[in-house]
Amino acid sequence: MILIFFGPPGAGKGTQASLIANNFNIPHLSTGDILRDKLLQKDGLSTRLKHIMDKGQLVSDDILNEIVSNRISNYDCLRGFILxxxxxxxxxxxxxxxILNSKNLKIDKIIDINIDERIIAKRIISRFKTENRQDDTEDVxxxxxxxYLSETKxxxxxxxxxxxSDYLVINGNQEIEKIAEDIVKILKNDKL
Known part of the structure; x- marks a missing residue:
C-alpha cells in the first residue's frame, strides 16, 4: 500500500500518517523528519539544509528526490509506505x-487533510510549545x-x-482519533 498525505502545515499529516502506518505496519516517510535527522549529521548538506529550513523555504527538488528515491528503495518499503x-x-x-513506474508500483490513495486556518494556527502554536520546533515560528x-498555497496546493x-477515485478529502477539523478512524475505515473498505 502506497499512500500520500497532503495538507497545509499543521493539518496533522504527520500525526495521521504515523497512526495509519502503525495500523497497517508500513513505514511512515516524513520528509520533514528525514531532513531534521540530516541536520544532526553536521556536514555540508546539513549546513545548507539548516539555512533553508530556518527560513521556512522548501528544499530543492533534486535533494528531496534523491532522499526519497533512496529511502523507498529500502527493504522495509517493499510492502508499501506512507509519504x-x-x-x-x-x-x-x-x-x-x-520512480514508482520503474518499480511497477503505483500510488493507492492520496489523502488530503482539509482543515480550517484557525485550527491550523492553534495546532502549530501548540506544537511549538510542546516540541520546540524551530521551523514553527510565526514568520516561518x-x-x-x-x-503550500502557491506550490503544493x-x-x-x-x-x-x-x-x-483514489483521491480522498478528509475533514481535518475533527479530533485526531476520529480522523484516523475515518482514514482506516476507507482503506480497509477498499481492501488495500
Whole structure:
C-alpha cells in the first residue's frame, strides 16, 4: 500500500500518517523528519539544509528526490509506505511517478487533510510549545503556508485528475482519533 498525505502545515499529516502506518505496519516517510535527522549529521548538506529550513523555504527538488528515491528503495518499503511532505512540487510528483513506474508500483490513495486556518494556527502554536520546533515560528509558518498555497496546493488538481477515485478529502477539523478512524475505515473498505 502506497499512500500520500497532503495538507497545509499543521493539518496533522504527520500525526495521521504515523497512526495509519502503525495500523497497517508500513513505514511512515516524513520528509520533514528525514531532513531534521540530516541536520544532526553536521556536514555540508546539513549546513545548507539548516539555512533553508530556518527560513521556512522548501528544499530543492533534486535533494528531496534523491532522499526519497533512496529511502523507498529500502527493504522495509517493499510492502508499501506512507509519504508525508512529499511530493510538494510538480517536479517532485513527476519524479515520484517515474520512480514508482520503474518499480511497477503505483500510488493507492492520496489523502488530503482539509482543515480550517484557525485550527491550523492553534495546532502549530501548540506544537511549538510542546516540541520546540524551530521551523514553527510565526514568520516561518506564514512562509510555509504561503508556499503550500502557491506550490503544493496546485498538485491537488494534478492528483485529482490522475487518481480521481483514489483521491480522498478528509475533514481535518475533527479530533485526531476520529480522523484516523475515518482514514482506516476507507482503506480497509477498499481492501488495500
Amino acid at each position: 508525508d511532505g512529499y511530493p510538494r512540487t510538480m517536479g517532485q510528483a513527476l519524479f515520484l511517478n517515474t 509558518i506564514k512562509t510555509r503556508i504561503s508556499r 496546485p498538485l491537488s488538481d494534478f492528483y485529482k485528475s490522475k487518481y480521481f
